[in-house]
Amino acid sequence: MTTNPAHTALWPAPLASGAVDATVQVPGSKSVTNRALVLAALAAEPGWLRRPLRSRDTLLMAAALREMGVGIEETVSSSSSVAGGPDGSGEAWRVIPSGLQGPATVDVGNAGTVMRFLPPVASLADGPIRFDGDPRSYERPLHGVIDALRALGARIDDRTVGSPGALPLTVHGGGALEGGPVEIDASSSSQFVSALLLSGPRFNQGVEVRHTGSALPSMPHIRMTVDMLRAVGAQVDTPESGGEANVWRVTPGALLGRDITIEPDLSNAQPFLAAALVTGGKVTIPDWPEHTTQPGDALRDIFTQMGGGCELTERGLEFTGSGSIHGIDVDLSEVGELTPGIAAVAALADSPSTLRGVAHLRLHETDRLAALTKEINELGGDVTETADGLHIRPRALHGGIFHTYDDHRMATAGAIIGLAVKDVQIENVATTAKTLPDFPDMWAAMLGTDRA
Structure with a gap:
C-alpha cells in the first residue's frame, strides 16, 4: 500500500516573532x-x-x-x-x-x-x-x-x-x-x-x-x-x-x-484566539454571534480565566492576551472538542492545569487524551492522563515532531505550541482540511508571514 505524502510531510510550525495583531475571518461552522x-x-x-x-x-x-x-x-x-x-x-x-x-x-x-x-x-x-x-x-x-x-x-x-x-x-x-x-x-x-x-x-x-x-x-x-x-x-x-x-x-x-x-465556526476560532493569549497580542474574529449554541462560545470565559480579555463589539469578538498564561481547573464535559487547544495553551502556562469531564475523547478522531499526553511529553512536557481528562504541569518545552493521528484538532494544538517553542514540526497538517480549509495559509496571514 502506498503512503499518502500529505501524511508524512512535516510542516514547520511558525515561531511568533512578537505579539500578533490580526483580524481572522473564520469559515462557517x-x-x-x-x-x-x-x-x-x-x-x-x-x-x-x-x-x-x-x-x-x-x-x-x-x-x-x-x-x-x-x-x-x-x-x-x-x-x-x-x-x-x-x-x-x-x-x-x-x-x-x-x-x-x-x-x-x-x-x-x-x-x-x-x-x-x-x-x-x-x-x-x-x-x-x-x-x-x-x-x-x-x-x-x-x-x-x-x-x-x-x-x-x-x-x-x-x-x-x-x-x-x-x-x-x-x-x-x-x-x-x-x-x-x-x-x-x-x-x-x-x-x-x-x-x-x-x-x-x-x-x-x-x-x-x-x-x-x-x-x-x-x-x-x-x-x-x-x-x-x-x-x-x-x-x-x-x-x-x-x-x-x-x-x-x-x-x-x-x-x-x-x-x-451559517455562523462562523467558533471552535475553529480557538487556535487564533490562543495565539493572542500565547503572544500577548490581539485577534479579532468578525461575525461572532451574540447568542449561539456553539460550544466554542465557551472560549470567551475559559481563555479569559487563563489570562486574556475579550469584548464583543460591532467588529466582532476582540480577544487580547495579557502576556501571562495561567493554569486552569475546568470541567470540559460540555465542550470536549476544545480540549486539545486548551491543553496546548496549558502546556505553556505559569501554573498547572486539570482538564476534567472528557473521558469520551478517547473515542474521537483519535484517542485525544493519549495523543495529547504523548505528543506534549515528547516535546519535554509533563502531562498525565486521569480517569476523565488530563493533568498538565508546565515545563520548558523543546522542538520536535508533533504527530496528529489524522486529527485536525491535534494539528492546530501543535501549531499553538509552535508559536512559543522553536523547531516544532507538525506531521500531516493537511488533516486540518477536515473542518478548517487552508489553515496553514490562515496561520501565516495572522502572523504576517505570508508576504514575500
Whole structure:
C-alpha cells in the first residue's frame, strides 16, 4: 500500500516573532452546516444555506445526500466581497429535496456527523444504502444509532465485515420508518441523540429519545440540534422546556425549507484566539454571534480565566492576551472538542492545569487524551492522563515532531505550541482540511508571514 505524502510531510510550525495583531475571518461552522444540510434534505420544499463551510466533512455530507438523490446546487453570491472562497465564504448551496433512493454507497470519511446523522436518513430511503469510511471510522462508536434504529423498525446489516455496532454497514431503507419511543445510551456521543432527532419529524410516529446512560457529553450540540429543528418548523419537547430529564420528543410533521446563514465556526476560532493569549497580542474574529449554541462560545470565559480579555463589539469578538498564561481547573464535559487547544495553551502556562469531564475523547478522531499526553511529553512536557481528562504541569518545552493521528484538532494544538517553542514540526497538517480549509495559509496571514 502506498503512503499518502500529505501524511508524512512535516510542516514547520511558525515561531511568533512578537505579539500578533490580526483580524481572522473564520469559515462557517461544520456542526451547523451538516445539521442544516440534513434538515434541508428532509424538508418539504427547497432551502438555502448561505456561507456554508466547504471542508472535507461537509463535502462528504453533501456528496452522501446527493448519492441518495438530494439535489444540492452550489452558487456564488454576488454580494460577497470574498465570493467563492475555498472555505465556502460567499457561496450559497440550494438544497432540493426529493425521494430518497437506493442503492447507494456513502463514504463517511472519519466524520462523526456523517456516520451518525445519515443512517436514520437512509432508513427513509427506498432501497439499500451502504456506509463505509476511513479505517479509524470502524473504531468509532455507532451502536447507539444502530440499536435505536432497529428498535424503531429499521433493517440494518452491520455484521458482514468487522464488529457489530460499527462500520461498515448497510441500511435497507423501506421508504418510511415507524418511529416512536426508544431508549439509548448516548454517554459516548451526544451525536446519537442528535441523529435520531434530526430525522424524527419524518418518522410516522415521530420519535421519543430517552437517554439511559451516565452523563451526556457535549450538551450544547444537542441544544443546537433542537434549536435548528424548531427553526424549520419541528415541534420538539426537551428537558429544558419542561419535559422529562434525559428525554427528547419530536412530533411527526413536514419540515420547512429555510434560508439559513451559517455562523462562523467558533471552535475553529480557538487556535487564533490562543495565539493572542500565547503572544500577548490581539485577534479579532468578525461575525461572532451574540447568542449561539456553539460550544466554542465557551472560549470567551475559559481563555479569559487563563489570562486574556475579550469584548464583543460591532467588529466582532476582540480577544487580547495579557502576556501571562495561567493554569486552569475546568470541567470540559460540555465542550470536549476544545480540549486539545486548551491543553496546548496549558502546556505553556505559569501554573498547572486539570482538564476534567472528557473521558469520551478517547473515542474521537483519535484517542485525544493519549495523543495529547504523548505528543506534549515528547516535546519535554509533563502531562498525565486521569480517569476523565488530563493533568498538565508546565515545563520548558523543546522542538520536535508533533504527530496528529489524522486529527485536525491535534494539528492546530501543535501549531499553538509552535508559536512559543522553536523547531516544532507538525506531521500531516493537511488533516486540518477536515473542518478548517487552508489553515496553514490562515496561520501565516495572522502572523504576517505570508508576504514575500
